[in-house]
Amino acid sequence: MAGGKPLAIDGRTLDARAQFLAVQGAKAPSITTLDPVTARAATAQGLKLLDGTRSPQVLVEAVTVPGSAGPLGARLYTPRNAGGPLPGLVFYHFGGCVIGDLDTCDTFCSMLADIGECVVLSVDYRLAPEHKFPAAVDDALAAYRYARDNAETLGMTRRIAVGGDSAGGYLSAVVAQEMKRTGEEEPALQLLIYPVTDMEWQGGSWESCENVYPLTREIMEWFIGHYLNDPGEAKNILASPLKSGDLEDLCPAIVITAGFDVLRDQGIAYAQALREAEVNTTYRSYDNLCHAFTAMTGVVPAAKRACEEIARDVRRILHA
Template sequence: MSTNVLPLSKPVPADSSLRLVPDVPDFVVGPGLSPEVADVVTLIGGSATAGRNLAETRRIFTQVRRALGPTVPDIASIREEVINTPAGKLNLRLYRPSFGFRPLPALLFFHGGGWTVGDLDSHDTLCRQLAIATGHVIVAVDYRLAPENPWPAPIEDGWEALRWLSNYAPLLAIDPLAIGVAGDSAGGNIAAVLALKARDEGGPALKGQVLIYPCTDLSASLPSHFAHADGYLLTRKQYLAYVANYLAGQDVEQDWRVSPLRAARFDGLPPTVIITAGFDPLLDEGRAYAGRLAAAGVPVIHRSYADMVHGFITMGGRLPAANRAIADIGRALASHDIYAFSDGGGI
């Protein structure tokens, strides 16, 4: 067993004039934001604009997320795993919050970044926070990215990771009856698709899903996509570019494996926690998904952060609401009693 503790991020100076990315001509901040959120939007606005070298865009995305995160918390162990899949090697990172006499529940986690940017390092601090707040082992997946690997490559990687985790859970001191999926943004899309797929294929059985401002309908047609199209960090132009990377010209927007909001039915899905942001183009997608699940009888806890923007949960060094949201996820899982002691799980 190998353990790798990553270096701590450097804190971001309080100077609001600090720029983490190159200036973007004619960049504006949308109205209605609080000063602290407007400051963050100004600070990193344009970090994912189209036209920059893709490798540089990816580097900046990870740098920004690590820089704006809170002080990196210590955790019991971090373990790197490499698994074999039909597509090749797949890297995973396991965050264990504690050691004890009983197996822990786990969340298979997929990072955001429009299926195009993001990696294990961009969401390292968030995964540590989630492990501590929930008492779960967080298993982060370094899935293949678009445009080099468009749909369905990330779904295929996610499915292989889920099957591996289900099969090898006992060897990892993880309760195989207490596994859930989680992700933010594009990662929330992958998690939601996997939950539907697992239901339809008779397993692996999931005990919960945590969807953080998830992409659930890639048509980008709901009102929030237009109301928050510019000035709120994720722009409509950026989002559509991400979707284009992911789909690579495939006419599959109506397919539930791309847009889980388009699924024919939502019954039989695991208890769900959904986080949304009030100034997010994806706000209405998260709301709609929560509504569909609730209408199908699925236990849902939806927490909306009315003054936040897309991506906020990785920015707890500047936005206290991010840290509250992580704590709320832990409380929501507990209130669902998803990982009940009666079945060998436990939080």
């Protein structure tokens, strides 16, 4: 990246604006040098400088939903022109299950509601290390069940999706699998944006993209170390959904990867596994973007275009 030379990895070239962010981001200390509480504050401040503005076509309401161990904060995004119940989407933000909050994906959630023509319930699930695995999973399951059982109150139809980016994509994949395993009503869609699917993953982009902004391999290992009680839990399918050998008959999936992302190849592997299991799967790779592009819509035009396309995919499936 020095001297303005385009960053190329694995035959891909990083978007120029994303590369500028990477250069600037490299000047700040890694969050691995911070305690989790300080890291949350630092990343929240940084994200405010990158994200776009919330869609004015969406009404946003602060709500509370029951979690597995107590109430959770949440936000409900409803299109202003909604003339009645719309399909729903329970959304889980990114942050390695260690950082992030309802502001992390606020703009993107408003885009999903507006362009996707759905009611979005964004959930502030519990974070590690205060609440280690499987607390986030338990909260994600509780939030989906709440939305499913209270759809009318939330302005939703019974077509309710789950979705999220990074850690949120991981949680969404687990929710979809668990609903099938328990024989409960499955989501209408699982939206998996650069998801974590195997916490033991090695090789490929885990190595080639190990130093790419904003999610280095060191940061990912820091997240996993704070989230899991011990490394052996990475073998649990509730931590690594790619390890499940039972993907048949899952709900339709949208799987998104970014070209410059340590998680790229495990996202590709999950999309392939779903297709091999004959799950209706839409896969998109944004090869010139990096991890966390859903929070860069204010400064990276390619990220905004990608988010709009993802929202259109959501609309296509939920309104089918």
